[in-house]
Amino acid sequence: MTTQAPPRGGVWGTLVGQRHVVKTLQNAVAGHGMTHAWLFTGPPGSGRSNAAVAFAAALQCEHGTGCGECHACRTTLAGSHPDVSVTRTEKSVHYIDDMRELVRRAGLHPVERKWQVMVIEDADRLTRGEDTRTANSLLKAIEEPTPRTVWLLCAPTVEDVLPTIRSRCRNVSLATPTADDVARFLVERDGVAEPLASFAARASQGHIGRARALANDEQTRIRRREVVEMPAGLTSLAACLNAAANLVDIARDETAALTEQSNARDLADLEALYGDDRKAKRASRSYQASLRELQYSQKQREKRRVMDVIDRGLMDVMSVYRDAIVLGTGSGELVNEEIREAVSGIARRTTPESNIRRIDAIFAARKQMMEFNTPPLLALESMMISLRL
Numbered sequence: 001m002t003t004q005a006p007p008r009g010g011v012w013g014t015l016v017g018q019r020h021v022v023k024t025l026q027n028a029v030a031g032h033g034m035t036h037a038w039l040f041t042g043p044p045g046s047g048r049s050n051a052a053v054a055f056a057a058a059l060q061c062e063h064g065t066g067c068g069e070c071h072a073c074r075t076t077l078a079g080s081h082p083d084v085s086v087t088r089t090e091k092s093v094h095y096i097d098d099m100r101e102l103v104r105r106a107g108l109h110p111v112e113r114k115w116q117v118m119v120i121e122d123a124d125r126l127t128r129g130e131d132t133r134t135a136n137s138l139l140k141a142i143e144e145p146t147p148r149t150v151w152l153l154c155a156p157t158v159e160d161v162l163p164t165i166r167s168r169c170r171n172v173s174l175a176t177p178t179a180d181d182v183a184r185f186l187v188e189r190d191g192v193a194e195p196l197a198s199f200a201a202r203a204s205q206g207h208i209g210r211a212r213a214l215a216n217d218e219q220t221r222i223r224r225r226e227v228v229e230m231p232a233g234l235t236s237l238a239a240c241l242n243a244a245a246n247l248v249d250i251a252r253d254e255t256a257a258l259t260e261q262s263n264a265r266d267l268a269d270l271e272a273l274y275g276d277d278r279k280a281k282r283a284s285r286s287y288q289a290s291l292r293e294l295q296y297s298q299k300q301r302e303k304r305r306v307m308d309v310i311d312r313g314l315m316d317v318m319s320v321y322r323d324a325i326v327l328g329t330g331s332g333e334l335v336n337e338e339i340r341e342a343v344s345g346i347a348r349r350t351t352p353e354s355n356i357r358r359i360d361a362i363f364a365a366r367k368q369m370m371e372f373n374t375p376p377l378l379a380l381e382s383m384m385i386s387l388r389l
């Protein structure tokens with residue numbers, strides 16, 4: 001999420017619907033319950049890395065509050081504070097090197113005499129460490145931190161993190177914010193009009209980044225509409241296969257723009273590292289190896305992003321069956337109020353039991369893609385066929 005300074009409510013202003021978390025962190029900043037390793041958990045989009053960065057800013061804040069306006073707060077939020085490092089394995093080309101650098105920095109005294117804060121955004125990926133020595137040295141750094149070092153790790157759930165790491169950490173668990181909290185945030189912070197804000201809050205199901213994208217970007221709204229309209233059209237085998245292909249296309253489209261930019265940036269960084277001499281570069285083995293490594297990690301990143309978008313699409317599709325169950329069993333608020341007609345059509349042709357089976361089929365497809373690496377198109381085709389009306 002982008003940060004605009006100065007945020008309302010200081011650095012805490014971007015934490016939506018997390019009152020108890022803010023309280024805990026504010027107490028720690030004030031010296032009550034402060035510890036050297038924290039684990040921020042919460043569902044995707046609940047803002048765990050935002051919470052970690054806000055906490056980092058508050059720890060560095062010149063007023064000791066996280067005012068959001070002092071130099072320390074602003075540089076932390078902007079990612080340029082000398083004593084705060086944020087590591088995102090996703091953007092990292094040299095993951096292992098980054099981890100080593102992190103361990104090295106963790107041993108340094110803070111420049112500004114407050115804290116050396118180390119944020120790791122996806123601590124869950126540390127479990128899939130390709131290099132156990134690096135994981136071990138990181139672990140050791142977390143176990144025996146220098147007195148002014150604080151580790152802020154982020155992961156979806158506590159179980160996603162190595163037991164040896166999580167046992168060192170104090171857990172801060174973020175909740176899925178309510179639709180009202182998200183809508184209020186969009187109105188107050190982004191100046192989104194009320195009806196659009198409540199639509200985006202509802203449709204995002206508590207994912208703040210998603211809610212902001214839906215509120216602020218028409219293309220995102222159009223793509224979501226296409227996805228939630230899929231279930232009502234699944235009336236023939238051809239339609240099912242078509243829908244699967246469309247969902248993959250939508251995910252590729254959405255990923256493409258993002259990926260092009262960051263790929264170009266990575267390549268420029270690599271080129272700059274090896275200088276201007278093209279001939280020397282072509283001859284350099286280490287350049288060639290780095291280039292291959294870069295291309296490989298870019299492919300991996302692209303795959304992951306496509307998967308993330310597909311996953312979100314699946315959540316949207318699932319929300320339609322959830323709505324059909326709501327209509328089939330009585331009343332309640334719909335996530336997809338704007339396509340109520342189509343949802344009632346589905347509810348008339350199905351039963352709540354069969355829709356629960358459909359939701360199971362969606363989870364099964366996810367599992368196949370995420371855990372068994374089934375190619376998305378294949379998994380989605382068989383899923384769409386099980387969703388057929």
Ligand SMILES: [Zn+2]
Pocket residue numbers: 060061062063064065066067068069070071072073074
């Ligand atoms: Zn401040």
